[in-house]
Amino acid sequence: MSLFKMCDIMETDNFFENLPKEVIHHIADIWDKGDGHRELIETGEMWRGWQELEDLRDMSLQQQIDNAEPEWSFIPSLWILYNFWKMKNKRSDLWHKESGYLLAEIMWLLISNKELKQGVHFYHKKEKGNNKTTFTTAKYKLVYSEKGNCWMKKEQHPNKLGNIIETIDNDTIRLSNKWKERLMKGY
16 A cells, blocks of 8 residues: 555544544654644644645655655555554543553554563553553453453454464564554555
């Protein structure tokens, strides 16, 4: 799928306007060049010029990324996040609640990083103050358990896509290949 088509679908679904603030901050931290780019990202203006990608439609996805402006390199990762949002949004509106943005932040880190140490800390606002957690404490929702509280129990079943994460070693996890492939294809 082309960057243009990905942007068109995400724009039509108002996904760029609904990016969780943690994802926006992570992108801004990576891409901010100190010349107003952070504001473009935080206001959503960064994603407004996606029509310029139409000229690249006939190239492979990697060629499109190589030939487009650097900010468009985030689109494949946002596309994967968008498809997870579509899957999750059918079941719950937690994505947009203050207490639920941890889901978006963890998925974004799994998508945007090839490997992630379990020691990463997250801060999220709950109804009664701030709560700190780590991948270690959130991990049980990323793996299938018949009794557990999986994020997407039906899809995480071993006969379907399986666990959202794979453990590389005792210290590192990553988004499983099955989940990455499925989310890249679209929902």
